[in-house]
Amino acid sequence: MSDDIRSRQQRKKQQREQATNKKNKKGNHSLLKKIIKYMAIALGALSVAGAIVLFSIILSAPDLDEESLTLAQNPEIYDRNDELISTLNTAENRRSANIDEVPELVQDAFVVTEDIRFYDHFGLDMRRIGGAIVSNVTGGFGSEGASTITQQVVRNLFLSADKTMTRKIQEQYLAVRLEQQYSKEQILEMYLNAIYFSDGRYGIVEAADYYFNKTLDELEIEDAALLAGMPQRPNAYNPMKNPDLAEQRRNTVISLMANHERISEEEAEQARNVLVEDQIHEGERETSDYQAFIDEVLDEVEALEEVDAQDIYSGGLEIYTTMDRDVQSHVEYLMQSGEVIQFPDDEYQAGITLMDTNSGAIRALGGHRETAKGARSWNWATSPKRQPGSTIKPVLDYGPAIDELQWSTFYQITDEPFQFPSGHEVRNFDRQYRGDVSMREALRDSLNVPAAKTFQEVGATNAQAFAERLGIPFDQAATPSYSLGGFSTGFSSRELAGAYAAFGNEGVYNEPYTVRKVVLQDGTEIDMQPEPEVAMNDYTAFMITDMLKTVVTSGTGTRANVSGVPIAGKTGSTNFSDEERNQYGITSGIRDSWFAGYSTDLTAAVWTGYNSLDEGYIQYDGHQQHIARDLFREAMTFAHQGLETSNFTRPDSVTRVAVERSTGKLPSEFTPESEIVHEYFVRGTEPTEVSDEFESLNPVSDLEAVYDEEIHEVIISWDYDEEFIDQVSFMVEARRDDKDEFDLLDITSSTSFGITNPELGDVYEIQITAISNEDEDLQSDASTTSVTIPEADELDEENMDEDLLDEFFDDLFGDDDDNQGNGPPANRPGNGHGNGNGNGHDQDPEDVDEQEDSDDDTENEEGLDDDETDEEDDSNEDDILNLT
Structure with a gap:
């Protein structure tokens, strides 16, 4: 019976559990249905909202009016005081061409480069959009574009330059509308007539004439390819400013033309073999005011991710720069007039970067000198790379030694015969060696052996890391030759000025810049000022600065001194290889001459030299090699007018200590002043031991005793070092030849003494000893002489x-x-x-x-x-x- 009861209870329990399970399943299904229902409602609402937003954006798009199809909105450029300095550019540099005047070769070059499916799409290239979506999802919105030529026309002529979702939607909508209203040929014509080609040149007609002095039907494959490669970054690919970069881009376009069968591979190879320099015509060109500075401004704006390159020249941007118009004008006057600086010939070139020491804001750029032939507008201040010579020593050698090893300005380095690990002999400019020299002396006299030894002691890795923190570029790992400026490619005055400014800014590096901000057409502001970065310890900056002040006051850079302004700076020059000397018959001279220096307010770096050895080289004539220093002095003198420039401030991390030159220890009270130098040490590393080199007093000199029979007196006289004569007295002793002991006659501060009434016929031995006035136990060695008194x-x-x-x-x-x-x-x-x-x-x-x-x-x-x-x-x- 009990078994039956248990069986009934178990059956009821199972029934209850089954009922509960059925109820749970029914509830789960109900919840899922509710979630799906609400999601559908939400998606519907979002779709409606999205449609409303999309419709609103489309309605706010501008009209495709006929006037806008021909006129773009040029950017306006302002100086540091927000005064307009340039509008890029006016209608006189715009010439249009009908599409049937543009050779098919030229059309093909642009189409394969910018929009290979131009003739197939309806204004939007869905394949490119798909690729851009993937890129933007992984890299952020705006990281890659999918713009067709049609979209670029719309963007250049109708829309603002900002990269926003609103503008992108309007761009796509208007591109479709433009394709509906105009033919492909008309759209391509609009594009080719509106593109910006750098140097203020708009449109394919103006570009062909400006760069090649050709009409459109005269353009060769290499010409068409070069122009087709420029729209992506017009200023960067300018063949007169950056020929190497322009040639790389041109060859990429040539390869695209061959790949898409617009030209044969043989034609492509022939076009690649043409040097860009040979394409550019040598005729005179009009240049706008402040061209070098504006070029750098455009390079910086082109690098912005927020703005497409062509939008810069058609989107109505306001560009606010760091230019000091007065200083810029004076720099150009110094470069061009020849009235203040006597240049040896028209081919002699120069590049100057003058900037704010504390912020990195570039105040002026001297890009190039005009010549009778019309110089290619290379910006020698920013673009061409030249070996820096000895200007690199503070950056790559002595700066790292102080920062990493805490060397003092007195640190001793032996100047002696020395070789690089490669076996190459390191020599000083005068082929002489000076033995032990301080770091200050080595830098002041620009000695090569101590610099090479310092680089070796610091280590190439540490040295390169230090220089890279100062913005110095390296295309490979630093080698020992880099320590003396033997870079494989070198760098520009802009980069050198930025590095030197950090020394004058207490070790804080600011990347040099020309653009403060960019204001888009809708009022959006883009801040362009770089963030400052601590590059070194403040003691490194100050100690390098103090040594570089010595270079200007008593070393190799005295010609660069600016009256009334504390200046720190360094000279530099580069030599020729043996092969170059043999090829060009060079017996003496240098390739490049540099000077870089700074005050607490302003920094400048100057390069001078020739573009190539075919044009010339710097002679050792006492003038050409000094032009860099003269340019620095004149530019900085003008730029400092009205400024109350303070001296460099010693930080608490640095202490100034008097040291004995021969021992490096603290001088004693008897160390000659001529043996004492005052140098800087990182606090805590200064010497504490007092030298004993000069602890014993120097003896008297020129001791003489003469008997004067007229007055019957022995006259004693001697000399002593004038530097110490106030610190000592003299003990005068004498004895006759029949005495064993000396008798003390006097202690005097005079350098003469008389013995009255000496015994006739006796011989007197005289002894003089110097005694310290502060410590009577400190005495010199005795000096002796004798005198014989005649018999009666x-x-x-x-x-x-x-x-x-x-x-x-x-x-x-x-x-x-x-x-x-x-x-x-x-x-x-x-x-x-x-x-x-x-x-x-x-x-x-x-x-x-x-x-x-x-x-x-x-x-x-x-x-x-x-x-x-x-x-x-x-x-x-x-x-x-x-x-x-």
Whole structure:
């Protein structure tokens, strides 16, 4: 029975569980249906909302009016004070062509480059849109475009330059409408007449004439390809500014034309073999004001991700720059006039970048000098790369040594024969070696061996990392030759100025820039100012700066000094290879000459030289190699007018210490001033040990003791180093030859002493010792001399001889009332000094020395030496004595 009860209970339990499961399943199905229902409603609402938004965007699109199809809105460029300096460009540089005037070759070049399916789509290329969607999903909206030629026409002529979803929708809508209203040929004609080709040139007709001096029907494959490659980045692919980059882009277009069978592979190869330099005609060209600066402005704006390149030249942008118009005008005057700077010839070129030390804002650019032939408008300030020479030493050698190894400005480096690991001998400019020199001296005199050794000590990896933080580009890992400026490609004055400015800005690097902001047509502002970055310790910046000040005040850069302005800077020059010397017959001279320097307000870097060795090279004539320094001085002098430029401030991390030159230790009180230098150390690394090099006092010099029989006194005199004479006294001691001990006679600050009434017939030994006034235990070695006092009978005999001489001369010549005293006349030998007054004891010692020199000279002129004179005097005395 109990079993039956349990069975009934189990069946009821199972029934309850089954009922619950059925209810749960029914509930789950109901919830899923509700979710689907709400999602459908939401999607419907979103679709309606999206449709409304889309419809609203389309309704707000501009009309396709006939006038807009021919006129784009040029950008306006403003200076640092927001004053308009240029509108790029006016109608006189626009010439249109009908599509039937454009050769098919030229049309093909643009179509294969910009829109290969141009003749197949309805204004939108769905395949390109699909690829762009994938790219924008992975890289963010705007990372890749899908614009057809039709869309570019719409964007250039009707829409603002901003990259937004609204503009993109309007662009696609208007592109479809444009295709409905105009033929493909008409749309391509609009495109070719509206494209910007750099240097203020709009349209294919103007570009062909400006770059090649050709009409459209004269264009070759390489010409068409070069022009077709420019619209993507007109300024960057300008063949006169960046020929190498332009040639790469041109060859890409040539390959596209061959791949799409617009030309044969043979034609493509022939076109590739033409140098871009040979395509560009050499005729004179009109250049706009501030062209070099504007070129750099456009390069920076072209690099913006927020704006398409062609939109820059047709989208009505307002571009606000960093230009100081007065400084820019003066730099161009210095470059072009030849009135202040005497350039050797028209081919001699220069590039200048002048910028704000603290912000990186470029105030002026000197891009190139015009020549009689009409120079290609290469911007020598920013584009061509030249080896920097010794201007790299603070950046790649000494800067890293201070930053990584905490070297002081006194750090000693041995200047001696040295080789790179390759075996190449490193030599200084004068082929001399100086032994141990401080880092300051090595940089001041631009010595190569210490720089190469420093680079080796720092290590190539650390050195390169330091330089890269200062914006210096490397196309490969730094090698030892880089330490002396031997880069494989080099860099521009813009990059060098940016690196040097960081030293003047307490170690903070700002990338040089020309554009502050860009304002789009709808009012959107794009901030273009780079963020500052700490590149080094503040002690590195200050110590490099202080050494570079020495370069300008007493080193190789004195010509670059700006009156009244604290300037730090460095010279640089580059040499020729042996192969170049042999090929061009160069016996002396340099390829490039540089100067880079800065104050707390402004920084400038200047390059000078020739484009190629076929045009010339810098001679060692005392002038050409100095032009870079002269340009720097004149430009910076003008730019600093009205500025109250302060000196560089020493940070707390640096301490100034007096050190003994020969030991590097702290000087003692007796270290000569000539042996003391004041140098900078990273705080905590300065020397603490006092030198003992000069602990013992120097002894006296030129000690002399003379017996004066007239006053019966021994006159003692000596000399001492004038630098220390106020710090010492002199102990005077003497002893007779029959004494063992010296007697202390006096301690005096004078350099002379007299012993009165000496014993006749005795020999006196004199001893003089210098004693420190601060520490009487600190004494010099004693200096000694001796003097013999004659016996009394010797004195009587001498006096008797003098009486006999007097009587003889009186008898012979008579009394001479004018010749007073006991000595002979001034022109005869005597025991005085020829002054006619006897002994001459009171005569000034310097006068005595001069008189003795004069006497010696006279005797030499008479052909008599001292021995002959003495012998003659003795024979006369014998004759006199015999007569008496």
